[in-house]
Amino acid sequence: MTIVIVKKGDSLWEIAKMNKVDPSRIVAVNGLESTSLVPGLALYIPDDKVVNRTYLIKNGDTLSKIARRFGTSIAAIMKANPGLVASSLKVDTEILIQSPYKNQLITLGFAFPTSGGVVFKTLEENGDKLSYLAIVAYSFTKEGYAFVDGDDLPLIAKCEQTGVTPLLMIRNFRDGDFDADLAGEVLASSIYRGNLIKSMLNFVREKGYGGVSMDIEFIPPARRSDYVLFLKELKEGLNELILHVNVHAKTSDNPDNRIVGGHDYRGIGEVADLVAVMTIDFGYPTGPPEPISPLWWMVEVIRYALTNIPAYKLQSAFPMYGYDWIVPSNDTKALSAQNAQNLAIATGSEISFDTSAASPTYSYRKENLDHVVWFEDIRSISAKYEVIDAYELIGATYWQIGLEFPQNWAYMEQNIIIIK
Structure with a gap:
């Protein structure tokens, strides 16, 4: 694997010649929209070198x-x-360690219901790099009845065609956002919990899902044990099908914290087949400009998670995106990793790299407004793969595959074996 960091005055043709590769290959692998470059840009050049x-x-x-x-x-x-x-x-x-053996991972991508577009393109080109696809299409009523928002059938069919196991993903979404009260109301009632389990299982069987991915966020701390009980009952109903659970990132238990307290790592880890810790959005929309998933924080979260969840069940979440903040208002726009990179080129912005966070960043000015962008590139994503290798985690998740990040898929093609 070769990563070239563009210096002032470098050209695509010079870099291609030096690395004995066709310029069009560099353009494709890195998702470049032109042959223009800016200092600090990280270009991934696949080769035969052992990582x-x-x-x-x-x-x-x-x-x-x-x-x-x-x-x-x-x-x-x-x-x-x-x-x-x-x-x-x-x-x-x-x-x-220079090893002929590649790391073997269980991977999971997230996607919203669709019948084409980037998601289908990603599955066609990179379905071999995903074990599971969690289809983000379900929520539930205050009585616990699951319902689908959108047509998930075309995406399920595409998963079957590309050899990816689809999972029904359900969230406590109401009025366009996560709703702590909705989760609390349902989890507090044995009847409502039963309604949710039964209705979810009906959808799973009816549509041919390979299991469930739970994303219940901001669970009221008082409902912490009820959530573990719910997961136990759900797993009994799923039987051999997969129970995948997404949990908030934290570095200590904080059982009374209104954001992370409802996720009991140890209890969830005992029940679930796979647990994905959401090591994303350290820098978040409307907050101050910060790295999306700084490496030092990811390591802290993983080290804590491993005191409660075995490594053979644990996944770490990888962001496929960046955020563009307007400062000082902190109005925020999300954009794919590829688009964030190409925005730097379009604005002529030099990219710097925070070595502690292992994250790229740049700033630019447009229409008299100052912008700060943090995003992911081949340097940050390869560093994350090294962390999950070092801590022997079972895999990674990707939010979300409708966001283009060709460097990630190229890295996986060369360095990762996917467990199906």
Whole structure:
């Protein structure tokens, strides 16, 4: 894998020549809308170079044991990690390993009901890189009856055609937003919980879903145990079908917190087949301009989650987007990772990279208004894959596949084996 960071004066043709690749290949892989470049732009150039795996040393590890696991040699590990002392391996030390074995992941994309467009294009081109697709089409009434908002059948059919297992995704959405009261009302009643489970299972069986992805947010803390009970009853009804649960990102339990307190990591982790921690929107709409998913925060969230949820069930959420803030009002517009990159080129904005957050950013001025953009690129996304490799998580989720991010799919093609 080669990542080229554009410098002032660089041209696409020079970069292509230096890396022995056709310029059109660089344009396609990186989703460029023109041959123009700006300083700081990260270009991904797929090649035959082996990408280092990332590993955290554990109790009882020896270099010979690690070498056997990754199909390499002690000498190769020592060469890749100058200063490493074979006789004194320290637990939690991160090392790089050149391995012929690719990381194997369970992946899940999210998509809204559609019968074409970017979502279908993504499935056609990259369905082999997704284990599951959670179709964001369901909510429920205050009595717990699930209902569909939109026609999900074309997307289910497209999943079957491209070898991706569709999951019914349900949210506590009312009047266009997550509704804590709606979740609380239903979870508080055994009758309403039963209504929701029964109606969800009816849709699953009727439409051929492979399971359910739960996205119940801002659950009132008082309903915390009721949510775990609900999930247990739902899993009993699903039987062998998948129960996937999305949970708020947090770095401690905070059981009384009105935003994250309703998600009991340990209880949910015991019941669910897969748990996705939503390591996205650290920088959020109308808030101050900040990285969408800073790496240091992602690591903190994962480390806490692993004290309650086993790694073989845990996924981390990857953003496929960026935010464009107008400052100082903080009015915010979302845009795909590809569009954020191309906006920098269109405005002639130099891109900088926050190494602690592992996130790209730039600013520009338009119509007398100052803008700040944080987004994702090949540098930030590859760093996230290294983290889930190091902590041995089972996989990643992508919000959402209607947002174009060709660098991500190209990286996966070269470096990841998908578990179906």
